Amino acid sequence: MAFKEVAEGLAEMRASVRRFVEDELPPWAQEVDKTGKFPAELMRLLASQGFLGMRLPEKYGGSDMSLAQYCLVQEELSRCHPMFTILMSGTGGLSPMAIAQYGTDAQKDKYLPPLTRGDTRIAFALTEPGAGSDASSISTRATATETGWSISGQKQFISHADSAEVIMVIAVTDPALRARGGISAFLVDKGTPGMEITRVETTMGSAAWTLSEITFDNCKIDKSALLDELGRGFQLASSALTEGRMSVACLCLGAAEKLLEIATAYAKDRRTFGAPLADRQAIQWMLADSATELAAARALVQQTLLDSEDESQIRIKASMCKLYCSEVAGRMADKAVQIHGANGVVRGYEVERFYRDLRLFRVGEGSSEMQRLVIARDLLRN
Secondary structure (H helix, E strand, C coil), X not given: CCHHHHHHHHHHHHHHHHHHHHHHCHHHHHHHHHHCCCCHHHHHHHHHCCCCCCCCCHHHCCCCCCHHHHHHHHHHHHHHCCCHHHHHHHHCCHHHHHHHHHCCHHHHHHHHHHHXXXXXXXXXXXXXXXXXXXXXXXXXXXXXXXXXXXXXEEEEEEECXXXXXXXXXXXXXXXCCHHXXXXXXXXXXXXXXXXXXXXXXXXXXXXXXXXXXXXXXEEEEEXXXXXXXXXXXXXXXXXHHHHHHHHHHHHHHHHHXXXXXXXXXXXXXXXXXCEEHHHCHHHHHHHHHHHHHHHHHHHHHHHHHHCCCCHHHCHHHHHHHHHHHHHHHHHHHHHHHHHHHHHHHCCCCHHHHHHHHHHHHHCCCCCHHHHHHXXXXXXXXX
């Protein structure tokens, strides 16, 4: 398909998604912020629009969207509130895509339809107390038994694991091989003996954004819980992170765009010493710098998404997108707060909420420092 046709199709889709977001989601954003929960009614509303299971096959109730379409929806949803993207990663995002691509027919039939309906959620458990960005250093161990596997170890900072019905666990199956074929992925259902949520942390962002500690103590699972081939867990996790980083980049784009709109409107409306803030050169430069960085970030993301059919070609670019967009969004949030003055630091104002939420994305899905390391290593190697 020609670039012009692709662009026109995405523009039409964006307009439709934005109407839905602006008309339907603001009250839900306030409700979720207040309660820290995602109500069943909200899940059904998002499911009715095809926003749950966006990347999953239609056969299982999904929307079979391309990565570009998926990222576009993430961008538009984050204009209302970045927390809505948590729902996407827990229903039609990283772990569900892994099941759709590498799972057995039985695993797909069991897990995917409930995810697309919003009846269940899944969490991705990779990070540990001693292994974050260095995923190859995980110590959680899966030992073979007569009927399957026994998992022991601890995971930390696992997003929304407390509300998930299934956990995709990355564990060591061969300590000698580790990242070279000794790490595997497993699907562990909530309530399985030996698996326990031992602590739930709340972040500086939305109350709905929880991070859990999961403890596995001789957690016995059937052999059918293995996802993909034995020893493929590290590659599977790496693939999931590539798509996740593009998702984060796009949600940062959406939030940054909304912040620029809010800051511009406030600068035009707020008057000091008899003139609008927008007349002050200091404010104009803040807005100009923000607009320029936003345009550059969008160009980088769009070019990367054009290359997304060949995932091997976008791994490094995905790190660039995640790094640049999260840093740009952070700078824009800071400028928006500064433009709002005292109002910018008061709870209840949008810019204050965006400021707190966006700070998380320079850490989550691979820190800015880790992205720079990945990019530099590739540059020096090639």
